Every structure is written in structure tokens, then in C-alpha cells.
Amino acid sequence: MNMQANDELELSVARLALGGRGVARLDGMVVFVDGALPGETVMAKVTQVKKGFAEAVAERIITPTPEAVEPRCPHFGVCGGCDWQRLDYPAQLFWKREQVAETLARLGGLPDVPVADTVASPEVYGYRNKMEFAFAGRLHLGLRERRNPARVLDIDTCPLMAPWAGEVVNAVRELCRETGLAAYDPRTGKGVWRHLVLRDSRHDGSRLAHIITGPSRAAGDAVHTLGKTLLARFPELTGFVHSVRRAPTPVAHGERQSIVLGRGHLTEKMGQATLRVLPDAFAQTNTGAAQSLYEIVTREASSDPAGTALDLYCGSGGLALNLAPAFAEVRGLDIDPRSIESAKASAKLSEAHNCVFEAADAADALDDLAGDPPTVVVLDPPRAGAAPEVIAAILRTAPGRVVYVSCNPATLARDLKRLAEAYDVTSVTPVDLFPHTAHIEAVASLTLRG
Template sequence: MADALVNPVVPGDMCELSVDALVSDGRGLGRFRGVAVFVDGALPGQTVRARIAAVRKRLAEAELVEVVAPSPDERAAPCPHAGRCGGCPWQALDYGRQLVWKERIVRDALERVAKVPEPPLLPILPSPLAWGYRNKMEFAFGLSEDGERAIGLRERGSRRIVEVTGCLLQTPLTMRVLAAARVLMNGPFRDVEGRFLVVREPRAGGCFVELIAAPGVEAAVGERFAAALREAAEGVTGVALSVRAAAGDVAYGERTLYADGQLEERIGHIRLRLGHNAFFQVNTPAAELLYAEAERFAALDTFDGPVLWDVYGGVGSIGLYMARHAGRVVGIEAMPGAVRCARANARALGVEGYRVEQGDARSVLGRLAKVGPKPDVVVVDPPRAGLDATVVRQLTDAIPARLVCVSCNPATLARDVARLAPAYRLAAARPVDLFPQTPHVETAALLERV
């Protein structure tokens, strides 16, 4: 075993190792000279040669050089862009084994981080669709391998763009829209500095396209681009032009210059209007499984006229989905556009006793603590970073009988479970696979007041 204070591995070392496991970011895990080595692109059961890229105190990170022996769970990657595009790192792993590893990742996080010795983990629910499931994709602008302007997805481990033509997570319509936009942005709209092209194709129908550009573009460009795109790609029902000045890989326009068309989605028994830049789960059929599980955990029908708080409520999707069993629902959402959609959705669905408080979770929870009503159940669907420490304290002060946590990050979910103890205990958790072919996994967790 390597000395805990001296790592015998140095950058540039070549190593051959057996991959024993997968970790939450999708990398394979093996050992070399007694040190844990994380290998990008490796699968469990493989023997690989890898080059050490970085060394930490007790671990190392490596780049895959060669698969010496394949895994028994390995299959030929069906995507034509496999090996270059960074979008589907697990597509060479049998889907059944993907589910096994995702369930194990959630279990490990609850054991190690939340310190729950035997997590009450229910079997993972697979996605109804393993391919073609995405209702939204964010394509980036950048440079191709040849240094030319390109629109596509990031190359694995690089800023370069892979000009995808046959992404298997998308529908054929989305790929036709991307191809048409690629021609337009390299032709009549080549003077527009694009940042992202967001294509949304909800199961309820339609196809909404948002072009996010750098500042300096005029609103009239949006109208011309919409007309040209509709002519080039049949099936486009809405187009928006937004601008973004901030750097970074966030496909979110800071200001909308032009928009036409409507965007709606159907999930279970409700239909929702979405803003063109609103958050919504990218896999609608699997999201229905997730929402049904969250509703079952909430068990609102066991209360008399229950009060439900829907924290980080977005356009109201979870709160309105559960409203049929609630006496009152209070949504909490910071984004003004999402708040407007949530209110409009409640009116359209005829949901009474529903209101939305606009503001960040900490400030709104602080107000609700003073004016009420006290919740019987709280459902939270926070960003990937999880719950703010102040929000955790505010939730425990509100003393709901049940907390239902919906999380896309097993590590931060486990951290939040630990923070909520000892006031709340983990009663059940259900992983749901919303992201086949990738290491990401969604989890619904039920915490009960002790």
C-alpha cells in the first residue's frame, strides 16, 4: 500500500491496470502502485493502458491510451461520433449494466457521505427509452478540428466542436434543424456571432429553436433567421433570438430580442406552458416515472387538506402535478419568466389554492416562516449544487412531516441528507434513469421527521 503522504505515481507514467468500478462522473477506477487511478473513458472489467495526467495526494487521474482486454459487459458503440463527442461516455456499456452502476453510485454516496449504513434504496427505474429520449439539446458554436466555424457538441476533453450529424439521443427532426442552422450560420447569417443553438422538441408537439448570440446583434436578425429556418427545416414551430455577454458554457440568454411561437409539454395528467428558456427535465417519459415516485413519497392523501411547499418550483411542474391531492400549494421560484409560466399554468389547469412566491429560496422561506402557512410536505428540486445550508435550516425549522428531495447529483443529495439529520431520517430513495448512455442519474428521496 502506498504511503498516505507520498504518492509514488507521477504525471507522464504509463500504467496497465484492471478497471474495477465506475465513479459518479463516469470515469473508470483502478489501482496502480497502490494508488486509486481514475481513467476517463474506461469501463469496468477492462484492462487498460493509461497515461497519468495529474496526481493528487492519494489518487491520480489518467488518460486512456489503449484497451488491452475488453470488458464482458462491453458492446460496440452505435453512435457514429463515439470516441470524439463527449456526450455519451457509457454508450459502449450494456444498458442493464449502466443501471446497476447508477444504483451502486447512489448507494455508495448515501453510505459514504450521508453515513446511512444500509440505505433504504429501492431498485432503479429504467428509462422507457434508451435512445432518442432527449426533448432538448444545447449545441455550441466554436471551432472544428480543422479550425473552421462549427456548431455541434464539445469534443471529449477539448474545447473543439464535433459537428454531429447523427446524434442518437435526438430525434431526426432535431438533427434536421441542426443541419439547416449550420448552413444558415455559415451562409446568410455568417456575420452573427453565435454562442449556442438550443433545440427543444417536447412530447406534446412542436419544435422550438433558440439562437443565443453575442451582444451586438439586432432584433430584426431574429425575424429573418426564423423565416429562413422555417423554410429550411419543416416542423419548426417557434424561434427565439437571445443575447449572452457572460462567458462560460451556460446556454442561457440574458436578454431576449425576438421570440415567436409557443412551447408546451405534457407530463402525466397535466399540460404545461414553458418559456423558451425554462428548465424542464430533458427526458419526459422518464420524468413521469420520477414525478409519480415523488408523489407517492409525498403521500398527500394521508393528510386533511394538506399544505405543500414546492421549492425551486420552476414553471410549477411538480407542484401542479401533485396539486390534485393538496389543499394548498405554495411554489417558490426565483426566475420571473418561470413564475409567470407557473401562474399561467395553474390558471389553465383550473388549480385553486395555488400561489407562487417569487424570489430566491432563502428569502422566500424566511418570509413564509413569518406568515405561513406551515407545510405538511415540502418537495425540493434544487440545482446540481444541492441545498444551501441556510435553506436546510429553514426547512427543518418549518417542521414538515415529510421532505421529498428530487436530485440530479447523488453526492449533494447525500450531503443534504446528512445536513437534515437528526431532525429527519432517510425513509426511502429511488433512482430513476433520465439520462441513458451517460453517468447521470436522478433520485427521489423521502425524509421523514424524527
């Protein structure tokens, strides 16, 4: 078949690919179908044809799957946040496990690694303790559209976070529109509003609103008034923070903190750790599922009352602090000074006197330990995976155990393939920190051969 863009095809979807799209075959050609679920027959429009595969969008369901459910969110299908909300939750867990196993085999050359069933999130709605919302134009505030990420969809509710978040989003949109100031435009560097980040604590109920703007001189007074108005209108908000970001990349991460009203941080409890979370510091966004994640990491790291655990990419220190009771010393490293500031404060709150945190390059720190390797190295890198220099340094240092926490099965497979030169990958456990999305967290346990 000579398939072309805009062709309309009847396709039977067999499985889900990494990233969330349905997979169908037609005359030997693989077609990735956005918006289709396994077991469905759909009418789809082809969007691109490439060598060996095509991409399409489901336009109409001909035969539904019994695993389909009614989405809870009124913005589903347009909003880019939840591509799997139409799929029954047990089926989501099944396919996440399948995708981890398939990716390890295909990209990592590891077809025989035991992959456990996906550990479910205790909550499948209202589970997020942090949400990032984008501004655009004059003036939209919400989440990016699924099929047109350059556009921001004004949302009035999001079932992934508690209802208070939607109320604050609506209020911030209204108040920012009243200023007459436009959203920041990365193409010109002009405009003010960039992101709204909302966080809450399941430990003490505290809530934080964080506004990130461009470096406009017009922002200061307007943001200060916004903060005071929000704290008055929403007494449950315990803090308001304003940060400035000059870099044009659309990341919800401030570079310079400008205003703090109320309390400028949250306190959260995850496993045995009490965390002091600063506005820009990394912490897991699903508190309940993070408890399960930390329990798995602690189990796989084992214990050595006389030994040292090294936590790379430590963020606010959650993993390191949960490892503290099992080791004589735990060292946490992160390149972000603000995360290290959070981690040090968290160690004091947790009374973990054997934890040391420092802002340092992970590869350099590992090389410094080459003559006296730690008992275990734990790493939880960003989606891009561990830097090649870090993997090389782990191989040179040769700790007895490595526990790798990943939010991207593709980069996990790449890094495990390299580590498998000296290590046996003994188990991989997917953990669902992100229900209704195609994102997958996984914990891999490795043991040094010989």
C-alpha cells in the same frame, strides 16, 4: 511504484466512480481511468498524479468486459455527451444505484439508507426533448469535446434526440457560416453566435428553435433572416426565438428576448400536468422518465386534503401540478421570473386552481411559514444542491415530510447529512433521466423525527 504523468500502465478496472470514470488500483494507488469499464483490463496513459490517487486515459482495451456494447453514435469517444454509451443499459442502471448508495455512505454518513434499484428510462435513445448546442470560431456548431471541452465538435446527428434535431443543426451551421459572422468569444466579448437550443413536445409534436447571441448590433437582421429561412425549410418547426445574453459565462440561457417568429413556447404533458414551457424555463428533458419521477415524488409526498405542499425550485411547475390533487393548496417558488411565468400559465392549462406560484427566495418563504409549517416540502434544486440557507430554513420550519429531488448525488449527500439532524431518510430512489451518461437523478424521502 513511483507513478508519473505519461506513464503507460496495464490496469484492471473494478468499478465506476461518480462522474463515470473507471476505478483501478495499482500498488495501493487508486487510478481513475477515463474511457474504461468495470471488468476490463486496459492499457492507459497517466495524465495526472496527485496525493493518494492518479488520473489516466484508456488507450487500448486488452481484455474486454462482457457488458460492453457497440456505441450507436458515430461521434462517441470524441463528443463529450455520452460517456457510457459503450456500456450495456442494465449495467448502467446497476452502477447508478451503486454510486448513489456509495456517495450517501461516504459523503453523507448515511450507510444504512435503503436505496432502491434504478428506475429505467422508457426510452434509451431519442429520449431528450431538449438539446443545447454551442457555437465556436468561424464557424463550428455542435457539442463540446470530451477531453478538450474548449473545442466544439461539429456533429451531424445525435441519437439522444429525434433525427430532426440533427437536420436543423446542420442547416443552422450552414446558414450562420454564410453570414460571415463569427461565434461569440467570451474572452473579448466580440462575435455573435452563442448557442442553439432545440426543444420538442411529446404531447402535441410542436418544435422550437432558440438562438442565443451576444449583444452584437450585427445580429438582428442576420438572426431574423435565419429564423424565417428555418421556418420555411422545416415546416414542422412551430416557433423560432432569438435571445441576447451579455454575461460571458457559457450558459445557454438568454437574458433578453428579441425576436419571436411563430409560437414562442411549447405545450407538454407530464403526469397530470399540462406545461407551458417558455424558451428559457426549466422543464425535465426526458419526458417519459419524468413521468416516473413525478409518480415517485407524488407517492412519497403522500396526501393531506386539508394540508399544504410547498415546492421549492419549482421551474415550470411540473412537480407542484402533479401534487395538486392530493393537497388543499400547493405553493411553488422559484427565483427565476420566467419559470414562474411558465408555471402560472401551466396551472391554467392544467386547471389546477389550488396552485399558487411566485418568484421568491425559498429560505425567506419558509421562515414566513415557521408558525404554520406545510405538510410537505418538495425541493428540486440545481446541481449545486440547495442553498445552506434553504436547508437551515427547512430545519427551522420543520415540515412533517421532505421530498428531495436531486441531479447530483454528492450535493444530495451533503444536504441529507444536514437534514438528518432532525429527519430520518427513509428511502432513496435513483431515476435514470439521462441514459448513456453518468448523470443520476434521485428522489430522497425524509420524515421528521418525534
